[in-house]
Amino acid sequence: MLRHSYFLALLLLLSPLAGAAREATPDVASPSFTTVPELRAGFDLLYQQKFAEARESFANWESRNPDQPFGEVAVAASYLFEELSRQGVLTSYFFLNEKKFLHGIDGSPDPERMRHFRDAVARARKLAAERQKTNPQDGEALLALTLAAGMESDAESILLKKHLDGLKRMKKANGYAKQLLAQHPDATDAYIAPGIANYIIGSQSGGTRFALWFGGIHGDKKLGMEQVARTAENGRYLRPFAKIILALAARREKQDALAQRLFRELSDQYPGNELYALEYAKAMRMSKSATRGD
Numbered sequence: 001m002l003r004h005s006y007f008l009a010l011l012l013l014l015s016p017l018a019g020a021a022r023e024a025t026p027d028v029a030s031p032s033f034t035t036v037p038e039l040r041a042g043f044d045l046l047y048q049q050k051f052a053e054a055r056e057s058f059a060n061w062e063s064r065n066p067d068q069p070f071g072e073v074a075v076a077a078s079y080l081f082e083e084l085s086r087q088g089v090l091t092s093y094f095f096l097n098e099k100k101f102l103h104g105i106d107g108s109p110d111p112e113r114m115r116h117f118r119d120a121v122a123r124a125r126k127l128a129a130e131r132q133k134t135n136p137q138d139g140e141a142l143l144a145l146t147l148a149a150g151m152e153s154d155a156e157s158i159l160l161k162k163h164l165d166g167l168k169r170m171k172k173a174n175g176y177a178k179q180l181l182a183q184h185p186d187a188t189d190a191y192i193a194p195g196i197a198n199y200i201i202g203s204q205s206g207g208t209r210f211a212l213w214f215g216g217i218h219g220d221k222k223l224g225m226e227q228v229a230r231t232a233e234n235g236r237y238l239r240p241f242a243k244i245i246l247a248l249a250a251r252r253e254k255q256d257a258l259a260q261r262l263f264r265e266l267s268d269q270y271p272g273n274e275l276y277a278l279e280y281a282k283a284m285r286m287s288k289s290a291t292r293g294d
Contacts, residue, residue: 031070032143032187035236036061039074043237047266048273051082069131069144072124073151074237079117080151081241083109089158091275092282095248102204104161117155121148142180143187149173150193157200170197189238191230192245199224199249225249232262240266251283259283 031039042057055078062071084090087105094100125148128141135141150173157166173193180190202221228249231242247262263280270276 030140031065031068031236032140032189033184039070039237042074043077043240044270046078046081047240048270049082049085049275051078054078067127067130069124069127069140072120072127073144073147076117076120076124076148076151079113079120080155083113083117083159084154085275086110087159090244090248092248092251092279095252101252103163104158109155109159114155114159117151121152124148137179137183139180139184139187142176143190146173146176146180146190146193149176150196153193153197167201170201173197188231188234189236191227192235192238192242195224195227195229195231195242196245197224198227199245203252221249221253225253240269247279247283251286256283256286 038057038061042054042061045051045054045057055075058071058074058078062068062075065071087109088094089105094105100106124144128138128144128148131138131141149169153166153169153173155166156162156169160166174197177190177194180187198220202224225246228242228246231238232246233239235242243262243266247259247266250256250259250262260280260283263276263283266273266276267280
């Protein structure tokens with residue numbers, strides 16, 4: 001009986017169906033589908049604005065996982081987040097200024113930082129392409145491509161003020177995200193890319209949205225906030241970033257209670273970063289002013 005069970009198990013293991021099931025299941029070491037403590041710690045450093053330390057953490061992990069595109073995505077994110085922070089983009093001052101929000105920063109971004117960002121994105125895209133040679137629907141590759149295109153969209157639109165290029169990148173990010181989430185809805189970090197795209201496009205004037213519609217680019221502010229909220233609730237690495245974006249969007253939409261809650265959570269989680277406490281205080285002041293009718 002024992003011998004019969006052994007051969008039955010071996011037969012099932014070697015069957016084509018079993019092989020297909022193994023291929024469909026993400027690798028347990030996958031940073032896209034499991035939380036890697038070292039990467040999580042690196043992103044925590046990022047949200048504390050310790051950018052050099054974050055990059056060192058990402059580089060250490062990357063050196064041991066050279067075929068994983070997520071390492072380069074993390075490095076690219078560190079450069080982009082640093083430049084966004086330096087330019088004051090992740091603040092209510094920027095988000096509540098309609099001209100800045102829709103048209104980008106004043107001046108130009110740091111060229112050296114942007115070069116490093118572009119190089120990391122290019123390396124991530126190359127590693128993703130290598131994985132797709134054996135499996136075009138590889139989850140690791142699709143997440144890397146989603147986040148790379150999403151970051152490029154932010155850089156083009158906000159920092160470089162190349163809005164048409166930014167919109168094209170948004171469309172690509174949406175496409176990759178749809179492919180990924182259709183197979184792996186638990187890859188919750190991916191929701192932030194279409195979420196930001198939907199919110200920004202949905203915030204454009206009616207005439208602009210109508211023109212974009214003919215180019216196949218659509219936006220919906222409500223849907224965008226819901227998508228960003230998915231990452232803010234369950235993201236593995238981008239959860240705090242999604243909270244920042246969602247809180248600032250909530251300020252724009254006069255959803256003060258949501259903004260206050262998110263900034264309070266960020267302030268409690270990262271007490272060393274004064275930005276979150278400052279934004280929480282601003283959200284509280286605006287709520288009190290609205291209550292008094294100021």
